[in-house]
Amino acid sequence: MLRANLSTRPFYNERAVHFVLIIAAALVLGVTLVNVVTLLRLSRHNTELSSGIRQDRAEADRLTREAAEIRRGIDQKELQLVVNAAREANTLIDRRTFSWTAFFNHLEATMPADVMLRSVRPGVDRGVTRVSMVVLARRYQDAEEFQQNLEQTGAFEEVVTRQQVETEEGLQQVTLEAIYRPGGEPAPPPAEAPAVRR
Amino acid sequence: MTLTRRILAEKRRYIYPIVAAIVVNAALFLAVVVPLSRRVAGGEMEAQAAAAALARARRDHAAARSTVSGKASADEELKKFYSAVLPSTQRDARSITFFRLNELAEEADLQRERSTIDTDQERGSELGKLTATYVLSGPYRNIRRFVHSLETAEEFLILENVALTQSTEGEGDLIVNVQVSTYYRVGAHGG
Numbered sequence: 001m002l003r004a005n006l007s008t009r010p011f012y013n014e015r016a017v018h019f020v021l022i023i024a025a026a027l028v029l030g031v032t033l034v035n036v037v038t039l040l041r042l043s044r045h046n047t048e049l050s051s052g053i054r055q056d057r058a059e060a061d062r063l064t065r066e067a068a069e070i071r072r073g074i075d076q077k078e079l080q081l082v083v084n085a086a087r088e089a090n091t092l093i094d095r096r097t098f099s100w101t102a103f104f105n106h107l108e109a110t111m112p113a114d115v116m117l118r119s120v121r122p123g124v125d126r127g128v129t130r131v132s133m134v135v136l137a138r139r140y141q142d143a144e145e146f147q148q149n150l151e152q153t154g155a156f157e158e159v160v161t162r163q164q165v166e167t168e169e170g171l172q173q174v175t176l177e178a179i180y181r182p183g184g185e186p187a188p189p190p191a192e193a194p195a196v197r198r
Numbered sequence: 199m200t201l202t203r204r205i206l207a208e209k210r211r212y213i214y215p216i217v218a219a220i221v222v223n224a225a226l227f228l229a230v231v232v233p234l235s236r237r238v239a240g241g242e243m244e245a246q247a248a249a250a251a252l253a254r255a256r257r258d259h260a261a262a263r264s265t266v267s268g269k270a271s272a273d274e275e276l277k278k279f280y281s282a283v284l285p286s287t288q289r290d291a292r293s294i295t296f297f298r299l300n301e302l303a304e305e306a307d308l309q310r311e312r313s314t315i316d317t318d319q320e321r322g323s324e325l326g327k328l329t330a331t332y333v334l335s336g337p338y339r340n341i342r343r344f345v346h347s348l349e350t351a352e353e354f355l356i357l358e359n360v361a362l363t364q365s366t367e368g369e370g371d372l373i374v375n376v377q378v379s380t381y382y383r384v385g386a387h388g389g
Contacts, residue, residue, distance in 0.1 A: 009204075010201075012201055012204075012205065017205055017209060021209065021212050021213070021216070024216050025212075025216050028216055028219045028220055028223065029219075031220075031223050032219060032222075032223055035223055035226050035227055035231060038231055038235075039226070039230060039231055039234065042231065042234045042235055042238050043234065045238050045241075046234065046237060046238050046241055049238065049241035049242060049244070049245050050241065052245050052248070053241070053244055053245050053248045056245070056248035056249055056251070056252045057248050057251070057252075059252055059255070060248070060251045060252040060254075060255035061255075063252075063255040063256055063258070063259040064255045064258065064259075066259055066262075067255070067258045067259040067261075067262040070259075070262040070263060070265075070266060071262050071265070073266075074265060074266060074269070078269075079265070079269055082269050082272050082273060082276070083272075084322065084323075085272075085276050085323075085324060086272045086275070086276060088323055088325065089275075089276060089279050092325075092354075092356065092381060095356045095358075096354060096355075096356050098349075098357075099349060100345045100346070100348075100349050100357055100360070101342070101345065101346045101349065104342060104345070116362075117362055118361065118362060118363070119359065119360065119361035119362065119375075120359070120360050120361075121358065121359040121360075134361075
């Protein structure tokens with residue numbers, strides 16, 4: 001049996017080489033496709049964004065111009081007069097709707113026996129009602145008790161003593177100030193209110 | 199010649215296009231795709247800023263429009279308030295206050311000790327203020343009735359201040375000093 005290789009060059013596995021080349025070509029084709037698809041997607045998105053930005057800016061410019069025109073058409077002095085008049089009217093309405101009956105009910109329910117109301121003045125500023133009260137008490141502790149009772153109702157806040165003087169009769173005249181926030185409960189008519197404590 | 203070189207030489211007609219395609223792809227990715235994706239990212243931020251600017255412009259526009267409509271409706275409401283709620287002249291204010299307070303004091307069975315009337319106008323206000331100070335005497339329960347009637351009266355009367363003192367006459371009676379105000383439009387109908 002003849003055992004000799006007569007070829008001038010050795011063989012190699014051409015099928016394997018072709019397989020590798022086909023795989024490489026397929027990968028390159030895949031990458032190319034991904035690249036092209038990405039490019040197209042980005043390009044379209046970029047165009048959409050540019051167009052959206054243009055539209056938004058144009059609309060914003062138009063609205064800003066229109067707002068400026070509207071404002072130019074408003075007489076600022078006249079507007080300020082209306083604003084001031086409306087604020088004044090609202091303050092008057094707030095003061096008119098202040099319920100003295102509810103207020104007196106609170107005072108009567110909280111006033112100790114040895115305290116008497118001397119004067120009371122409510123004031124409304126920006127929707128906040130502040131009341132200033134002058135009370136006469138036998139001892140300052142009675143006025144303090146009244147102050148604590150007021151705070152416990154929840155209708156009075158920041159109750160503070162502004163002034164305390166002793167009268168000729170030896171009574172303590174105490175000026176109290178507080179923020180008054182009525183709970184909104186309907187005020188019973190005075191006939192149902194408890195009798196005054198003096 | 200090594201086997202690898204021999205394969206590269208023999209298969210160059212397939213290998214060269216594949217290598218060229220890889221180079222083109224890399225160049226396309228680096229020169230176009232990457233800058234474009236950066237531009238898109240920047241564009242998205244710009245679009246957000248433009249949308250925010252548009253929202254601000256819309257709010258500003260709405261505020262300007264509501265200023266106009268708010269002014270018109272406030273004007274209307276103020277006219278109603280001045281004409282239908284407040285007394286139209288100082289004379290009306292004076293007569294309403296006197297008439298009504300006397301009536302209410304009488305109904306509450308309070309004794310009128312004295313009364314005074316003052317007029318005033320705050321700076322920058324179109325409204326004149328008429329303040330009636332009444333000194334009344336009677337039992338506390340009657341004073342409460344008077345106060346309740348006053349605050350539920352139809353007329354625009356504001357109870358400003360209440361001061362109480364013990365009466366020297368009448369057992370258990372109190373003297374109450376009340377300040378009641380009303381407002382009228384200055385200059386309206388000669389007021």
